[in-house]
Amino acid sequence: MNINPVLLKELKVRMRGWRAAAMIALYLLILAAVAVFIIYTTYMNPYSSTVDPQASVGSYTVLAIFQFILILFIVPALTAGAISGEREKQTLDLVLCTRLRPISIILGKLFASLSQIILLIAASLPVFSTVFLFGGISMMEILQLFGFYAVTALTIGTIGIYFSVSLKRTTAATVLTYGVVAFMTLGSIFITVLYLGMVYNMSYDKFFPLLYINPIAGFSSLLSGQFGSSANFLPGFGSANAAAKGLLEPWQVNILFDIGLSVLLAALSAYKINPVRKGIAVLWKRKK
Amino acid sequence: MLTIKNLCKKYGRNLAVNNLSLEVRPGEIYGFVGPNGAGKTTTMKIICGLLSATSGDITLDGVDVIRDYKKIKEKLGYMPDFFGVYDDLKVHEYLEFYASIYHIKGSRRSKLIDDLLELVDLTGKKEAYVDSLSRGMKQRLCLARSLVHNPGLLVLDEPASGMDPRARVEMKEILRNLKSMGKTIIISSHILPELAELCTSIGIIDKGRMVVSGSVSDILQQVYSKQVIRVKVLDKLEEAALIMREFPFVDKLNVGENTLQAGFEGGEAEMSRVLAALVNRQIPVASFSQLEGNLEDIFMKVTKGEEE
Incomplete structure (x- = not known):
């Protein structure tokens, strides 16, 4: 089996030394502290003498939100410098003049960048599994959540890679990636509130389709689907989710949108990284 | 081996390469000479499929470089004038990465890396981290990298730039070895006496145009009546x-x-x-x-x- 050489090399470099291990250890320490704190506060309740499955839902929700925020914040930083960094280090031309296809370079860099976040998510599984102690959460629900994380990370990752290919400087690529993520998460909510306010006279029982692109809306819809109203931690999203009646849940539509966007951006990135892409125009002229 | 006909490259209104034509025969060392900004690097990058040409034809062993740039990547090795290396890789891992791109595996890969390191006199540095190497060693490592897939044509853009005199002599020796191995080499340099010693033919380029091209003695006759x-x-x-x-x-x-x-x-x-x-x-x-x-x-x- 041929593993993408770029991915293999990046994994070797990224996982070498103490940094990767220290990062995982620190992350798990924080996550475990959060989990222990929730369990501790639940069981130190003097008015409760029984195990409350609702407590595990609360613990699960807090951990899920914690990881989700982590993805939104870390993935742009990991991916926006993937290609521009190579350009700045003057190593990109050396790879481009080999037989490696542009899409292989893009996918290698993308998955290498995402490997760190995937590793963090996978390493957090044991912490997440503490919720099984109290019941109320099934393995399928955790897998669903982790699948949603993976797709969200992939989408933000391809946005980062696209800007990394398009812009010469890592700083500019990082700023733009965070900008797009901010628009998808907060901007789309802002526009939705404005739209619903103006068109439906501040009635929030409608679902504005722009929210389909919003990972927070998708995440909220996923947790709502898993636990009903108990997971309506974002004001307004419960009624919005309820209003989005269709064949698919909002999180499912969000996943489809994310996959579509990821494929498009990966293809565009592969096109843009190819230094002789304008050759198509040249060939067209030649044929004429 | 390599034929360039009427090559042009425009950046906006600037004509970086202007109707450039040249021919490099198999086994030749072709020296590409010209002042800074003359268009040497641009031409070399076009040959290697790293830049698109505005117009003109390039063929390498009969393959149209502009049309089939994917095919020619198997046939040539490129060493740029400025390049970086992956800091956290060891010397043999660096070469392994490029060898893996060409699906060179197992014992064949190990032997190839040993041979290449011997060729560029870096055998003793096999386990060293790339960023610990001197500039001259990095240049030699980059040359070894360009040879992993055994290309027939080597395009070397200022391979001796920034090297001390001793490193230059060593690089020259390596290039002579490569010539004896039957490699065709296009080399640009500012150190003209070295090129004269090494090259079988030269081309002098200025402001994107080929001013003179041919063997050193032919050019002498052309220039001096x-x-x-x-x-x-x-x-x-x-x-x-x-x-x-x-x-x-x-x-x-x-x-x-x-x-x-x-x-x-x-x-x-x-x-x-x-x-x-x-x-x-x-x-x-x-x-x-x-x-x-x-x-x-x-x-x-x-x-x-x-x-x-």
């Missing part, structure tokens, strides 16, 4: 000058302290006649030589001519 001979005598300088003036193919005679230098239109037969005349009339000739124009002179002459 006359040869120059220099005679050193131990005595009888004035008498020697009179003898030389008797020959119609000798002109512009300059008389120095104990040397005579003159323009000369003729071949070796005429030259021997002059020498014989001097010796027959008892002139104590210490040396009799033809002054060879060097690459630096040619370069200065042709690029100055362009400016005028």
